[in-house]
Amino acid sequence: MIFVGIDISKLSFNVAVLIDSKYQSRQFENKQSGFLKLSQWIKSFKNPAYFCLEATGIYGLALAKHLYQTNQKVIVANPLQTHAFAKMEMARNKTDKADAMSIARYCQYLFNRGEIDKSLFIPRSAAFERVQFLVTRLDQLSKMKSQENNRSGVSLDKAAARSIGSMLAFIDKQIMVIKKEIAMIIKQDEQLTVQLKLLVSINGIGDKTAWALLAYIGDISLFENSKQISSYAGLNPSIDQSGTSLNRSSLSKTGSTRLSKSLYMPAIVAVRYNPLMLAFYNKLLTKGKPKKVALIAVMRKLLVLAYGVLKSRKPFDVNYQH
Template sequence: MKYQQVVGMDIAKDSVQASRFDGTTFFDFSFPNQEKSFLKEVQKSIPKSDPSHTLFVMEATGAYHLKLATTLYKKGYSVAVVNPFIIKKYAEMLLKRAKTDRKDARLIAQFGFYQEVTLFAPKESMAEEITQVLKGLDQLKKERTNLKNYREAFTCHNEINPVVRDIYQKQLEEIEKAIKTLEAEAKRLVSQYAPKEYQLLLSIKGIGKCSATALLGLLQKMDRFSRGKEVASFLGLAPQISQSGKDKGKAWLSKKGNGYLRRLLYLAALSASRSNAQCRELYQRLLAKGKPKKVALIAVANKLLRQAFAVLKSGCPYDPHYLKLKSNLEVVLT
């Protein structure tokens, strides 16, 4: 869809620099990044028109862009949230040298006017809550690992200061308690948000409670994807292949998706390579071809993700014999 005007936004913690572009001229304006005032400031700075004629484009900036994007979406405006890496490459393509907030806003507006973008839609509120709980769990588990490593380092000495020992022990106990609390909260949320989908995911050998919860929280019910390849690409589990230059013939992961979910699926692949019949067959076949174990496990993680997509789309539990039954039926019919 071609919009009459595009508003590019360079968002910081406390302020927003914006630029409206109609294909010919830029109109620059700025306002505080405060939920109570930014909608009024935005509407004051753009001509009165049908919201469907205006597109707002902004970079993904952690949590700073989220309130603005959600508010504009709820008011009926079209919003696009773009990966900053894409904007950076677009600037390099145009040979841009200067980098200021105003020029960045103009560049984002120009990108949105001439390039095709994917429109933003906020997560369902409960899926967002699950995501918040998962981020908290991930942070706490990292802190637990760090504390254990620090405590282990002190054991190299003959004597450990009792105050230091007690502090580390107390912190570890508090973190363990917090982890159990968040795990219980994640279980409560997912049982309310998508109980059927949760059980479908658990029917896949290798996907456990944590992985199933993360898939539903971060990817919701995968409704916006039409193929399993799209999910793998979105999450950064699809191989990126070079057919030219010094890297010709090489392949690597794009790693452009959510790193936390990729780590969980990699860990799930360790289990699936033994317990999931299709994943085990894939893993052993790749090892027989001489592929490194890590490469084979990443392929298994990709397959697990596609299996998850398949059970959510079909609404049927995972059946390890499905492909064999399907092929046998085709032979009979032909």
């Protein structure tokens, strides 16, 4: 048995093969020709293989699908779990090659615990993948719109102002096209339709936020509990403590920025219209927490609720805890 750890980046990926407690390493281009070269190299070992890479969004998706389609056993692991494993090993080196070796050892660790086969990667539906790409595009267009709006306020030239106006109109049109496309895709997919209804049952979460949650959370089975998904979004508190002195508590700087940003406006809406969130927000203010800290806590609470309804497959009930 060999264990193949893969560290993915945009243009290339590093591979470490763990066999008989020794490593062999190579780097390949992150495209179809690189995938084929990887497959040929692995065949030369003439041993059954388990592949493991981290869930890093679109950069690793094509490779994971290629391995699945060629009947390879591949695990797309939660980065939080692979990083925790590296810390447990007290790994000191932080390079692409060292990361690939650590992922290979994590793969072997799952195998030795008898947990690897239940973690095997199965591609999501084509509809889900389209939603992921289109939600990302929607974010890009929204960012472009904000940039053009900022320019419109400082432009003194009429021709430049007309250009900005035309660009804003074009962006608005594209945003409408993308929104209609996402809505249509979800409407035509039974599973996505059910998940959307579960998410919008939470007061403060509308269609757009639900789309973002579906896209950026990805496979809900990658998260064993709500703490893991909070960490994944970077909404878990990080405590700076030395001895008996507690210096400060702040947000973790790791995580999915897009996922956390998608919860900001819903949190503002939730503290107005969701009784549970309003009570939670006011409780924190009463304890002396700054408004920004309380709002971030509401963002985290919303994410936990979203995780709960998706995991349980039951809509949000504001009276449940009572």
